[in-house]
Amino acid sequence: MKLNLFSKLIILLVLLQSLSSCKVGRFIVYNFADINDHKKFPSRLIENDSTSFQFTEAKISKMPDSVTVKKEKTSFETYLEDNETVAFLVIRNDTLLYENYWYDYNRSSVVPSFSMAKSVTSILIGIAIDDGLITSVDEPVTTYIPELKDNGFDQVSLEHLLQMTSGLKFGESYYNPFGTVATFYYGRRLRKAIEKLELENPPGVGFDYTSGEAQLLGLVLERALNGQTVSSYLEEKLWKPLQMEYNASWSIDKKKNGLEKTFCCLNARARDFAKLGRLYLNKGNWNGQQIVSEAWVERSTAVDTTKGSSWEYQYQWWIPTKTGDFMAEGILGQYIYVDPKTNLIIVRLGKSNGDTNFESLFVSMSSYYKM
Numbered sequence: 001m002k003l004n005l006f007s008k009l010i011i012l013l014v015l016l017q018s019l020s021s022c023k024v025g026r027f028i029v030y031n032f033a034d035i036n037d038h039k040k041f042p043s044r045l046i047e048n049d050s051t052s053f054q055f056t057e058a059k060i061s062k063m064p065d066s067v068t069v070k071k072e073k074t075s076f077e078t079y080l081e082d083n084e085t086v087a088f089l090v091i092r093n094d095t096l097l098y099e100n101y102w103y104d105y106n107r108s109s110v111v112p113s114f115s116m117a118k119s120v121t122s123i124l125i126g127i128a129i130d131d132g133l134i135t136s137v138d139e140p141v142t143t144y145i146p147e148l149k150d151n152g153f154d155q156v157s158l159e160h161l162l163q164m165t166s167g168l169k170f171g172e173s174y175y176n177p178f179g180t181v182a183t184f185y186y187g188r189r190l191r192k193a194i195e196k197l198e199l200e201n202p203p204g205v206g207f208d209y210t211s212g213e214a215q216l217l218g219l220v221l222e223r224a225l226n227g228q229t230v231s232s233y234l235e236e237k238l239w240k241p242l243q244m245e246y247n248a249s250w251s252i253d254k255k256k257n258g259l260e261k262t263f264c265c266l267n268a269r270a271r272d273f274a275k276l277g278r279l280y281l282n283k284g285n286w287n288g289q290q291i292v293s294e295a296w297v298e299r300s301t302a303v304d305t306t307k308g309s310s311w312e313y314q315y316q317w318w319i320p321t322k323t324g325d326f327m328a329e330g331i332l333g334q335y336i337y338v339d340p341k342t343n344l345i346i347v348r349l350g351k352s353n354g355d356t357n358f359e360s361l362f363v364s365m366s367s368y369y370k371m
Contacts, residue, residue, distance in 0.1 A: 033185065033331060035086065035351050038112045038267035042258060043249035044231035046239050053243035053275065053287075055096040062097040063090065064368055067361075083354025084333075086111065087270040091278070091345040092369055099270075103351065108246065110267050111349040114330030117250075117266040118214040120238075120276065122162060122316035124221055124230065126284075126296035127237045133224040137162060141216060144223040147195050158220065160203045161213040162315045165308040167201035170210035181211050184263065190253040194219055207310035211263035214316060218262025230260040241291055242279060244272040264330070270347050276328070277336040277345040301326040320359050325366065327359070337362040342369045 066073045077100060080088050086105040090098040101109065113120070128134045137159035142149045148156075160166040171179035183193050197212060221230055231250045239248060251265035252258030279285075280301065284292040300315035303322050312319050317326045325339040333353035337346040339362075346362050 033114065033264075035111060035332060037265070038110055038249065038251065041251040041261075041265070042253075042255045043251045043265075043267065044229060044258070044260065046231050046235045046248040046250060048244040048247050048272075049240040051243055052245040054245070055091055055094055055271070055274070057096045057099075062369075064365070079356075080348075083356045084351040085348060085354070086351060087347065087349040089270050089274055089345075089347040090365070091274055091347075093343050094278070101270075105349075107271065108269060110249075110269060111334065112251070112264070112330075113266040113268065113273070113328075114264050114332060114334050115211070115214075116273070116328040116330040116334050116336060117262060117264050118211075118316040119328035119336070120234070120266055121214055121217050121221070121230075121262040122300060123238065123276070123279075123292055124233060125158070125162070125217055126292045126300070128221060128224055128233075129296070130293050133226075134158070134220070141166075141220060144220040145194070145216065148197065151197060152199050153197075156199070156203045158217070159307070161217050161220075163207065163307070163309040164209055164213050164313060165204055165207055166213055166216075167199045167203045167205060168208070168210050168212050168216075169198045169200035170212040172210055184211060184215055184261065188254040190215065190259045190261070191219065204308045206308045207313060209313065214263035215261065217316075218260055221262070222259060230262060234266075238276075238279075238291065241289060242272075242275045242286055244275060245269065246272055248272065270349055273336050273349070274345050274347045277338045277347070280326070281338050281340055281343065281345060318359075320363055325363070327362070333358060335359075335362070339366040342366050344369055 064076050067076050067079045081102045086103050087101050088098065089096065101107070125134065129136065138157055140154055141156045141158060141161060142153050156166045172181050184190060187193055194216065218230060225233055234250065246269050248266065248268040250260045251267065252260055279291060280297050283294040284290055284297040300317050301319065302314060303311045303319060304314060305311050311322065318329050319326050324341055325337065327335055327337040329335055333348060333350040335346065335348045335358055338344070344366050346365065348358055
């Protein structure tokens with residue numbers, strides 16, 4: 001039987017619909033993670049407070065005029081645009097020195113955090129310890145996820161997860177539709193996927209960056225909250241106290257009884273991401289209120305190589321140099337950079353990393369403002 005064009009279209013639509021219901025299908029339909037992913041997955045709303053904190057806006061923008069690339073000078077704004085930046089903010093001493101948007105993005109545009117959410121998850125773990133919901137980072141993960149005992153996780157502590165030294169076996173490539181990270185990102189059964197996790201190496205031997213450890217922390221947090229969702233806890237402990245300007249959302253694996261994808265997928269605006277940087281710049285204090293303990297912030301941003309950890313990565317935060325700066329970082333070039341030496345916060349959000357090294361750019365900008 002020869003099919004007409006209409007019949008072929010119907011079959012194609014049915015095929016796409018069936019594909020989108022499974023992990024591999026969603027990978028094929030959506031392909032690679034992109035800046036519009038917050039529109040593709042179910043999520044939980046995170047509401048802001050009625051009063052928002054506003055940075056003072058400088059009357060005159062204070063930014064380098066140009067940047068030198070391959071021995072040639074180019075306009076700083078052109079450089080940012082050419083490298084697919086959609087938002088760039090520079091804040092010093094609570095003053096917004098520079099703010100600009102490209103590619104039809106603006107102040108109210110939502111951008112997914114990707115792995116910057118790992119740093120936010122770490123903040124929430126610190127707050128949960130302050131609240132007595134979690135005893136300490138020395139607790140084994142099996143205290144909260146006992147189903148992992150049969151997989152040998154008894155010796156894996158929460159600190160191993162925070163430092164990414166658990167020895168977890170995890171395929172981090174987004175390009176492989178059958179890989180572990182694709183299961184976590186596109187799949188609809190995160191809890192079941194977590195139950196299948198295995199160890200590749202003994203915990204505490206060495207650092208290996210995997211999204212699985214951040215997602216394990218998310219499930220630990222959910223279990224510790226005893227019925228409250230991770231998004232609700234974020235709203236209560238961070239979003240409202242920090243007087244965020246806008247509502248946010250956190251993508252979950254499925255609509256009914258979904259689990260937050262805590263290794264990624266916090267969806268918010270540039271100015272509100274900057275407030276997370278301000279919180280840590282001020283040692284966990286927000287206008288006189290201690291949101292998370294100063295000791296947690298200091299531990300999260302200290303250079304440490306004990307117990308197999310890498311000095312470049314501490315408690316789900318990246319450490320660019322050994323001079324005190326730190327940053328949250330996500331795929332496609334999402335950054336919250338903080339340098340306490342210069343009271344500097346930089347937020348860069350983008351469609352991709354472009355052809356540049358933003359980490360080096362931030363460090364050089366910190367030196368610029370120091371001068």
